[in-house]
Amino acid sequence: EAGVAQSPRYKIIEKRQSVAFWCNPISGHATLYWYQQILGQGPKLLIQFQNNGVVDDSQLPKDRFSAERLKGVDSTLKIQPAKLEDSAVYLCASSFTSGKVAKNIQYFGAGTRLSVL
């Protein structure tokens, strides 16, 4: 079974530039998550999709971050304009949605390491 695919693996940009990350979840997984992981911390959920609808984006800085999952499969996360504090690893995860929330295991991609200079 193919895992969660993310690209690029690394990105270096200057502050105020824009950047986009791409994620392809495991086939059949309806739920997709974007996390931000700052060095020395655990992942922080930015946004969660169920198919192409947003379930939770309460921690997404909406003035500069946006995400979409138009066809309910692939997703992109964009930052515009980037700030120094956006330097982090951006993780995408997906899970198979069943009737019981408790059974939803999240599978992670390798992440995109963003450095903002």
Added chain:
Amino acid sequence: AQSVSQHNHHVILSEAASLELGCNYSYGGTVNLFWYVQYPGQHLQLLLKYFSGDPLVKGIKGFEAEFIKSKFSFNLRKPSVQWSDTAEYFCAVREDSNYQLIWGAGTKLIIKP
């Protein structure tokens, strides 16, 4: 707000030593508990999970964890570590009725050969 604490940010052990990594959470209701591991250069992967039933959970690679409800803890253990266990370990907790995982800050484990 719910929080997850991992008490040790860095642990260094010699091969064959026993391991215990602490994880405590703050939510008082029914929870699902997870340990994820991230080997150097690799993605996060599930090590073990607790949903209900036997509070002693066995995972991959000889790891186990014990859920102690009265202590709000889910400590990870391994009786004899190997050099290949060098990795970062994350504890995560989810309220039973909620999708969102709350993560600890992680523990970096280094095993000296």
